[in-house]
Amino acid sequence: MKKNLKIIISMLLSASLIFSLAACGKGEEAKEINIMTWADFIPREIIEQFEEETGIKVNYKEVASNEDMQSLLEASPDQYDLAVVTDYMVDILRRNENIQKLDKDKLPNFSNLNPVYQGQYYDESDEYSFPYAISTSFLLVNPEAVEELGANPITSYEDLWQEELDKNLVVIDWSVEIMGLVLKTLGYEYNETDPEIVAQAKDKLFELKDNIMRFETNTPEDSLLNGEAVAGFMYSNQAVKGQAANDKLEPVFPTEGFPMYIDGFVLSSEAPNLDYAHEFLNFILEPEISAKISELTSFTNPNVAAQEFLPEDFKNNIMLNPTDDIISNASLYIDVDAVLEEYEHIYSEFKMK
Amino acid sequence: MNKTSNRFRTFYLSLFFVILYIPVLGVVLYSFNKSPSTASWTGFTLDWYRDLFNDKVIIESFKISIKVALLTSILSAILGTTTAIISTYVTSKMENVIRGVMILPLLVPEVALGVSLLLFFSTLNLPFGILTLVLSHSLFCMPYVYLMVLLRLKEIDISIIESAKDLGATRWQVIKTILLPLVTPSIITSSLLALAMSLDDVVISTYMSGPTSTTLPVHIFSMMRVGVTPKINALSTLILVGTFFIVGLSQLLNKKSNQ
Amino acid sequence: MFNKEKFKQNAPAIPVLIWVGFLVGLPLVFVIILSFLTRDDLGNVVIKFTLSNYKKIFDPTYLKVFFNSFLLATLTGLITLIIGYPVAYFTANLSPKKRSLSIGLIMLPFWISSLLRTYGWIILLGNTGIINNILTKLNIIQSPFNMMYKFSTTLIGTAYMLIPFMIIAIYNSVDKLDKSLLEASYDLGASKRQTFLNITLPLTLPGIAGGFTLVFIPSLGLFFISDLLGGGMTLFLGNVINSQVTKGRNKPLAAAFSIGMIILVLIILYLYGKLTKDKKGEGLF
Numbered sequence: 001m002k003k004n005l006k007i008i009i010s011m012l013l014s015a016s017l018i019f020s021l022a023a024c025g026k027g028e029e030a031k032e033i034n035i036m037t038w039a040d041f042i043p044r045e046i047i048e049q050f051e052e053e054t055g056i057k058v059n060y061k062e063v064a065s066n067e068d069m070q071s072l073l074e075a076s077p078d079q080y081d082l083a084v085v086t087d088y089m090v091d092i093l094r095r096n097e098n099i100q101k102l103d104k105d106k107l108p109n110f111s112n113l114n115p116v117y118q119g120q121y122y123d124e125s126d127e128y129s130f131p132y133a134i135s136t137s138f139l140l141v142n143p144e145a146v147e148e149l150g151a152n153p154i155t156s157y158e159d160l161w162q163e164e165l166d167k168n169l170v171v172i173d174w175s176v177e178i179m180g181l182v183l184k185t186l187g188y189e190y191n192e193t194d195p196e197i198v199a200q201a202k203d204k205l206f207e208l209k210d211n212i213m214r215f216e217t218n219t220p221e222d223s224l225l226n227g228e229a230v231a232g233f234m235y236s237n238q239a240v241k242g243q244a245a246n247d248k249l250e251p252v253f254p255t256e257g258f259p260m261y262i263d264g265f266v267l268s269s270e271a272p273n274l275d276y277a278h279e280f281l282n283f284i285l286e287p288e289i290s291a292k293i294s295e296l297t298s299f300t301n302p303n304v305a306a307q308e309f310l311p312e313d314f315k316n317n318i319m320l321n322p323t324d325d326i327i328s329n330a331s332l333y334i335d336v337d338a339v340l341e342e343y344e345h346i347y348s349e350f351k352m353k
Numbered sequence: 354m355n356k357t358s359n360r361f362r363t364f365y366l367s368l369f370f371v372i373l374y375i376p377v378l379g380v381v382l383y384s385f386n387k388s389p390s391t392a393s394w395t396g397f398t399l400d401w402y403r404d405l406f407n408d409k410v411i412i413e414s415f416k417i418s419i420k421v422a423l424l425t426s427i428l429s430a431i432l433g434t435t436t437a438i439i440s441t442y443v444t445s446k447m448e449n450v451i452r453g454v455m456i457l458p459l460l461v462p463e464v465a466l467g468v469s470l471l472l473f474f475s476t477l478n479l480p481f482g483i484l485t486l487v488l489s490h491s492l493f494c495m496p497y498v499y500l501m502v503l504l505r506l507k508e509i510d511i512s513i514i515e516s517a518k519d520l521g522a523t524r525w526q527v528i529k530t531i532l533l534p535l536v537t538p539s540i541i542t543s544s545l546l547a548l549a550m551s552l553d554d555v556v557i558s559t560y561m562s563g564p565t566s567t568t569l570p571v572h573i574f575s576m577m578r579v580g581v582t583p584k585i586n587a588l589s590t591l592i593l594v595g596t597f598f599i600v601g602l603s604q605l606l607n608k609k610s611n612q
Numbered sequence: 613m614f615n616k617e618k619f620k621q622n623a624p625a626i627p628v629l630i631w632v633g634f635l636v637g638l639p640l641v642f643v644i645i646l647s648f649l650t651r652d653d654l655g656n657v658v659i660k661f662t663l664s665n666y667k668k669i670f671d672p673t674y675l676k677v678f679f680n681s682f683l684l685a686t687l688t689g690l691i692t693l694i695i696g697y698p699v700a701y702f703t704a705n706l707s708p709k710k711r712s713l714s715i716g717l718i719m720l721p722f723w724i725s726s727l728l729r730t731y732g733w734i735i736l737l738g739n740t741g742i743i744n745n746i747l748t749k750l751n752i753i754q755s756p757f758n759m760m761y762k763f764s765t766t767l768i769g770t771a772y773m774l775i776p777f778m779i780i781a782i783y784n785s786v787d788k789l790d791k792s793l794l795e796a797s798y799d800l801g802a803s804k805r806q807t808f809l810n811i812t813l814p815l816t817l818p819g820i821a822g823g824f825t826l827v828f829i830p831s832l833g834l835f836f837i838s839d840l841l842g843g844g845m846t847l848f849l850g851n852v853i854n855s856q857v858t859k860g861r862n863k864p865l866a867a868a869f870s871i872g873m874i875i876l877v878l879i880i881l882y883l884y885g886k887l888t889k890d891k892k893g894e895g896l897f
Contacts, residue, residue, distance in 0.1 A: 034564035044410060059564035060410070062575035067858040068559055071468060075475040079564060092654055152701075173844045174859050214761050214845030218577040225392035225738040228758065241580065245390060297579060308527040337861065338653045344860045349673045351847050356805075362702045369699050370717055375720050376732030376772065379742065382722070383735055391731055393740055400791030439624045447622045454629055457636040459826075460877055461643065462833045462850070464857045465870040497777075498823055501784055507818070508788045538787070541713060542780050549722035549776075556854075567869050570725050581731075589724045596723060600716050604709070 010169050032057040033276045036069055037084035041133070041263075042284075043296040050283050056276045065148035073098045078268040081277040085088040086263045087332050091122035092128045099266040101127045105279035113270035116327070117262055121334050125164040129264035132284065133299035136260045136322065136330050137172065139252040140221065140239040145230040154231055156255045157185040165211045170232040177259070178205065181233060184256040191335045198339075201342035202346050209353055224249055235261075236319050243319070247343040251319050253326050260330035262302070292321070380394070381593065386588035401587040408584055411572065415588060417562075418552055418569040421483060425490040425551040430544040432491065433498025438532060440499075441506055442524075458493045463556035466492070471560040481563035489561045490554060494547035501543035502536045509535055647867035655861030665868035674852070674869075678876065681849040685831040686766060689824045691771045692778040696823070700782035701812075704789075715783070718776050730840050733769055734760070737841075761843030769837040774830060778823035778846055785819025786812070821884070829877055849873050 003267060035042065039062040047058045056091035061080065063069050067087040073080060085093065093099045110130065119133040141154045151164035160169060171178060180190045182201045192198060213229055214220075216317050221242030223229040231252075234242075243249045265284070271277055283289060294301035300320055301310060315321050322330075336343075361435075384402070388395040405411060440451045458466070474485050509532070517527050555570040562571055573585055649662040670673060703714040721729060736851065737759040744756040759765065795809040834838050835850035844851075849869065856866035 039410075039567075039572055040579040044408070060567075061562070061564040062567045062572055063559060064575045064577060065858045066569075067861060071560065073470060075471045076481065079481060095654055096656065129446040173839070176859075212845075213843065219580070222390055222392035225390060226738055227756070228739040228760070237579070241390070245388060245393070249572070274365070294822075337655050340655070340860060341651070341862060341865075344856070344862070345668075345671075345673070348677070348847060348852070351845070352673045352676045362705070364704055364815070366714065367699055369695070373718070373772075373775075375742075376729050376736055379722060379732035379735030380728050382729075391735055391738070432628070436625075436628045437629060443622045443625050444618055447625055451625055451628065454632050454637070457632065457640060459829050460874045461636060462870045462873060463641055463852050465643045465867065466636070466639055468857065469642045470635070471662060472642070473635075473638060488635065492632070495632070497826070500826070504781070504784050504818060504822060505788055508785075539784055542784065545715075545719050546776070546780055549719060552723060553726050555727070567674060570727070573725055573727055581727075582752070585725070585728060591729055592723055594722070596720055600653050600713070600720075604713065 018273060022300070024098050030057060031055060031276065032059055032060045033081045033273045033280055034061060034079060035082045035084075035280070036061040036063060036072065036080050038063065041084060041297065043293060045296065046289060046293055049289075050280060054276075054279060057277065058280070070091065072169055072232065073204050073268055077268050077323075078272055080268045081271040081273050082280065083266055083267060083268065085130050087120060087122050087264070088336060090264055090266055092337070093266060094123060094128050096331070098269050099128050100269050100271070102130070102281070103278055106275070107282050107285065109282050109287075109305075112285050112287060112290070112303050114302050114304045116324075117302045119194045120262060120332060122332075123264075130264045130281075130285070131262045131302035133263045133294070133297065135236045135263070135299050135301050136253075136258055136259065136319075137177065137233060138239065138319075139198075139231055139233055139254060139256045140224060140242050141231040141250050141252050142224055142246075142248060143250055144248060145227070149230060154198055154252055156252075156254070157181055160211060160231065160233075161185075161208060162211075167211065167213040168210045168230045169208075169231040170216055170220045170234070171212055172220065172235070174219045175343040176333055177233070178350075179343045180259060180333060182208070184254070184258070187256070190259070190331065190333050191339055192338050193342075198342060198346070202350075205346065205350055206353060209350060211306045215351075219251075221245070235298070240298045240317065240319050253322075253329065255329075257329050257331060260327070260332055262332065263299075364501050377593065380586050381590045384583055384590045386583060389580065389582055393411050399582040402591075404582075405584045405587045405591075410567075411569070411584060411588060413490065414567045414569045414572040417457070417483070421486045421490060421568060422548050422551040424487045425494055426544040426548040428487060429494035429498050429547045430540055433495045433543065433547075434502050434533075434536065434540055436495070437499045437502035437506055437536070438528060442600040457498045458496055463493075463554075467557040467560040470557070473563075481561060482566040485561040486558060486566065486568065488498070489557050490551040492548075493554075493557070494550055497550070498540065498543040501539045501546075505536050505539045506532065510527075632717035643867045643870050645870050646864055649864045651862050651864050657863055662864075665865050666872075668865060669868055669872050677847045677849060677852055678872065680846060681832050681873075682876065682880075684763075684770060684848060685828045687767055688770045688774060688831040689778075689828045691767070692775045692827050693824065695771075695821060696775050696778035697782055697820070700779045700819075701786050703779075704783055704786040715780075718779055722776060727840075729773070730769055731838055732845055733765075733772070733841055737765065760841065761845050763842065763846065766838045766848075769841040770831050770834060773834065773837060774827045775828075777826035779889060781823035781826055782816060782819040795877075812826045825881065825886075828880065832873055832877065 017061070020147055035055060035058060042060070044141065047060065050056070051058055057348065059108070061072070063072065066085050069083050069085055070092065072087060073083060073093065074096070099162035113130055117134055118126050123129050139154060143153060146154055149164045149168065151162045152159060171181070179201060182205045183190060183192055183197070186201060186204060188197055188201070192201070212225055216223065219238070220232045220234040221238045224242055225245050239251055242253070265281055267277060287303060287305035288303060288309050290303040295311060295314055298320060301307065302323065307315070310321070318326070381457055383391055385397050385399070387398045435456065436451060440448045445449070470489050474481065479485055513531060514527055517531060522530070553570060555574050558568045558571045559574070562568055573581060576582070646657065647665055648661055648663070650658045650662045652658045667834065699718070703711055706714060738744070739756045739758065739760070743759070747753045748756065793811055793815075794807055797811050802810070833850045833853070835848070836852045837850055838844070838846070838848050853866045853869045853873070855864045856869065
């Protein structure tokens with residue numbers, strides 16, 4: 001028994017060693033804020049500039065999805081001050097009371113924002129969030145390759161169903177996006193719940209299967225660059241990258257309409273460093289900083305005052321700086337959560353067909 | 354062994370290693386590619402290496418990964434070996450219970466384990482960081498050590514232990530002088546495995562890392578929205594070269610000391 | 613082995629059981645409970661008992677997912693066994709110094725992120741990849757040959773990722789093989805093949821069983837390999853569980869799938885333990 005004790009003690013010792021090691025890292029109250037979002041979504045340069053100017057240390061928790069951020073904010077709201085999440089997630093976080101109202105008195109730069117992107121369904125009076133980066137998704141097409149296949153030029157979603165495009169499309173890998181694409185093609189809205197319409201969309205979706213060669217959310221532009229696909233439905237920052245690598249690739253904003261995403265800053269319900277967090281937010285809203293962020297990350301800029309600081313080629317790029325005309329055809333995914341389960345099931349069936 | 358089978362052995366192993374390393378060489382190759390995309394080769398550059406050294410985030414996350422992996426492999430080596438040795442002393446019913454419990458971490462899908470540990474640790478009010486990372490990683494690494502050590506323990510000739518006991522050896526002495534030396538090779542290979550698995554974990558680490566403790570794989574995965582840069586390829590190349598260098602050096606030193 | 617009082621004998625195991633039981637058992641219980649709960653329209657988990665998550669698993673689409681994953685995991689196990697066994701066997705027969713070099717070489721790639729190594733396969737097999745480049749340059753093929761986004765691509769990637777587990781497990785059991793047994797067999801006039809089939813193979817069976825377990829289980833849960841190499845064209849359990857937690861925001865369904873997967877593994881392990889049960893009772897788990 002004594003020997004057993006030795007084993008137990010050595011185990012406990014090793015465990016406590018680990019505990020104490022970890023405790024070392026904790027440190028005392030410091031001038032810092034904790035931000036959470038995708039890696040590089042807030043460029044390092046910007047954060048370093050902020051740290052230099054204010055002496056506030058920025059800890060950047062990197063995550064891969066909106067849903068991860070939700071789980072983390074829910075589990076430990078006092079560990080985080082700020083997060084950047086996509087529109088629909090602002091809605092969920094707000095309704096679940098995981099985020100708190102912004103103190104606009106501390107955000108004099110708030111007025112710089114473009115009202116076009118404000119007052120959206122997820123935060124009608126702009127109390128909980130403000131837009132940080134705008135993106136859309138649309139088609140990136142290789143017109144020459146489409147012609148070579150003997151297909152008609154692609155100008156709308158409907159054109160994706162052409163037989164000639166067999167195994168030549170790459171699309172975003174998410175039920176909501178793909179069901180949305182089909183619903184728009186049929187002339188409906190994104191969040192249709194009517195069983196008849198959904199059934200109609202399902203049939204239409206299944207007809208598309210043969211034309212898809214790959215589902216890819218992160219680097220779909222690569223498929224156009226290496227020639228395995230002739231057209232892709234992808235996010236704007238990816239299309240920008242694709243076109244930069246091959247100028248023969250052209251963006252096509254489908255006539256039926258296309259989705260827009262507004263990524264915005266939100267404040268955790270138990271944010272420990274409110275003042276510093278607001279200081280950071282105000283910094284982000286400064287025109288020059290905002291312009292620099294858009295340039296570095298390839299997202300559309302929601303800051304009116306920042307427009308004059310944007311470089312010419314950014315302003316002239318229709319994907320980064322879409323005209324009002326184009327934007328009027330874009331819409332957010334509203335209330336998808338109510339239909340998500342159904343869409344997911346159809347999507348799984350579609351993939352396993 | 355005769356010559357032909359020796360030659361076949363060398364051939365087979367060489368072929369295996371070539372195939373094993375081809376994808377790795379692809380990673381190395383594209384660390385020198387001008388274009389940030391893997392879709393095409395547009396020319397040779399060393400820029401990614403320069404950028405890598407200026408990228409504090411990557412360097413920092415790499416350091417954290419190494420720290421976590423080392424602590425994890427030590428902790429899982431201790432726990433796994435202890436468990437394996439203990440399991441040979443308990444009743445056979447208890448042994449089965451231990452086996453069952455040790456397979457649990459392998460059975461539960463990573464996401465499920467990650468999300469539940471997140472809730473669990475935040476209820477306990479543990480600060481998320483190195484501690485939670487090491488605790489959670491050792492959970493799925495420990496079974497491997499346990500398994501490998503157990504495999505070897507089972508093969509040990511009971512008569513050795515019996516005779517040691519007849520000579521008056523205590524249980525602790527038996528463990529220290531007979532069992533441990535015999536299982537050491539298994540402990541080493543399985544802790545290397547644990548090290549590699551901890552270094553590579555992304556799903557559980559996503560939930561277990563705190564604001565100041567992003568690990569390298571988490572960094573890479575969360576880069577996907579904005580785009581993974583070849584800086585990561587550059588870092589991997591350096592890790593490879595560095596490890597090769599260390600391994601080669603130790604082989605050389607070994608040779609010298611043998612002479 | 614020791615005839616002591618049962619409790620005293622079992623006492624040392626208690627801390628281990630508490631440690632693992634606490635950290636994995638509790639989450640497991642949590643997952644089980646979760647799988648019977650409901651998701652509301654916001655994606656939140658509501659405490660309302662339901663069996664509908666399990667009903668969904670038996671939907672033909674998801675049954676196909678189970679079958680797909682089972683097929684992938686089994687084939688991965690077989691491929692890694694066939695390729696890995698000789699590697700382990702030969703490695704164990706090398707001189708001690710070469711042996712550690714070989715083990716080192718097997719482990720080394722695993723210091724590199726598996727995501728990157730998966731990209732490495734794309735660099736190799738892709739449309740503008742190394743193989744296609746060489747073949748077109750040599751005029752063997754005119755236009756790139758499509759090797760990506762197939763079941764087989766996923767299989768290659770998965771086997772590649774998991775083969776060290778198989779090799780290490782088999783290596784451990786070949787390594788401790790009593791060499792005198794082999795010599796005795798040769799002395800008795802047995803051929804190499806006979807010796808291998810009658811002695812080496814049966815004696816390394818625990819290693820094979822262990823390796824198979826260590827490869828089979830993780831290959832059910834991997835998800836990004838089929839996303840990247842398989843192009844997301846079909847679903848596997850790992851994908852479904854992961855995407856139900858994130859994209860689908862349906863944790864109860866993901867939990868039910870997890871339980872389904874655990875049950876699948878337990879059934880496989882049980883059957884498999886029955887099949888390979890040798891006299892020593894080393895079914896490993």
